[in-house]
Amino acid sequence: DAKTTQPNSMESNEEEPVHLPCNHSTISGTDYIHWYRQLPSQGPEYVIHGLTSNVNNRMASLAIAEDRKSSTLILHRATLRDAAVYYCILRGYSGGGADGLTFGKGTHLIIQP
Amino acid sequence: EADIYQTPRYLVIGTGKKITLECSQTMGHDKMYWYQQDPGMELHLIHYSYGVNSTEKGDLSSESTVSRIRTEHFPLTLESARPSHTSQYLCASSGMGRSTEAFFGQGTRLTVV
Numbered sequence: 315d316a317k318t319t320q321p322n323s324m325e326s327n328e329e330e331p332v333h334l335p336c337n338h339s340t341i342s343g344t345d346y347i348h349w350y351r352q353l354p355s356q357g358p359e360y361v362i363h364g365l366t367s368n369v370n371n372r373m374a375s376l377a378i379a380e381d382r383k384s385s386t387l388i389l390h391r392a393t394l395r396d397a398a399v400y401y402c403i404l405r406g407y408s409g410g411g412a413d414g415l416t417f418g419k420g421t422h423l424i425i426q427p
Numbered sequence: 428e429a430d431i432y433q434t435p436r437y438l439v440i441g442t443g444k445k446i447t448l449e450c451s452q453t454m455g456h457d458k459m460y461w462y463q464q465d466p467g468m469e470l471h472l473i474h475y476s477y478g479v480n481s482t483e484k485g486d487l488s489s490e491s492t493v494s495r496i497r498t499e500h501f502p503l504t505l506e507s508a509r510p511s512h513t514s515q516y517l518c519a520s521s522g523m524g525r526s527t528e529a530f531f532g533q534g535t536r537l538t539v540v
Contacts, residue, residue, distance in 0.1 A: 344525070345525070346525045346526050348528070350529075352470075356533065356534075357517045357519070357531030357532055357533055357534050358470070358517075358519075358529075358531050359531065360528035360529065360530070363526060363528065365526070401470075405525040405526075406525060413458065413475075413521075413525070415458075415460055415472070415475070415519070415521065415529055416472050416485075416486060417462075417469060417470040417472075418469065419469050420469075
């Protein structure tokens with residue numbers, strides 16, 4: 315499975331935008347880019363996903379580089395409840411593997427009041 | 428709201444006991460996964476399944492076993508619990524496509540004394 319690289323931690327202030335980067339230089343043309351987050355003491359939850367075009371939903375926006383080798387998760391106005399570990403993963407064809415639902419260390423997002 | 432349930436939420440058990448952690452989903456998902464996560468650490472995939480009678484080992488070697496006799500049910504069993512098995516166990520399910528989101532249960536926090 316293609317791997318992703320994320321910063322270990324990031325800090326931001328409440329009510330400001332947050333840009334969480336992810337590098338995936340070995341992405342294949344059919345891999346989808348997914349983001350999940352894990353709040354303290356909870357299981358991960360889906361945030362957003364995309365293939366080539368930028369995506370928006372009620373939680374966040376996903377900006378995908380033109381060459382697809384990197385992406386950025388954007389939280390437009392961070393709140394204290396957004397403090398979590400954010401995971402960027404790639405989901406490709408099953409082909410006998412675990413279909414890319416493997417998680418790295420993610421980025422620990424700290425929100426300052 | 429995710430329709431995936433894990434029981435029990437918390438379990439304290441003595442060394443040598445046999446335990447089964449339950450995971451059920453009502454979304455008709457073919458793919459199901461088990462993860463192990465120690466506090467503050469990464470999620471490690473230990474088992475996954477693509478459907479009934481399909482089970483595969485994940486990236487992290489585990490002494491646990493799984494079965495998939497029904498689509499909605501993916502139990503994890505430890506034949507003889509040891510203190511080294513103390514951890515949080517998370518179950519997830521997903522549709523077949525690469526663009527589908529995965530849903531996670533709340534987890535079972537296992538303590539072996």
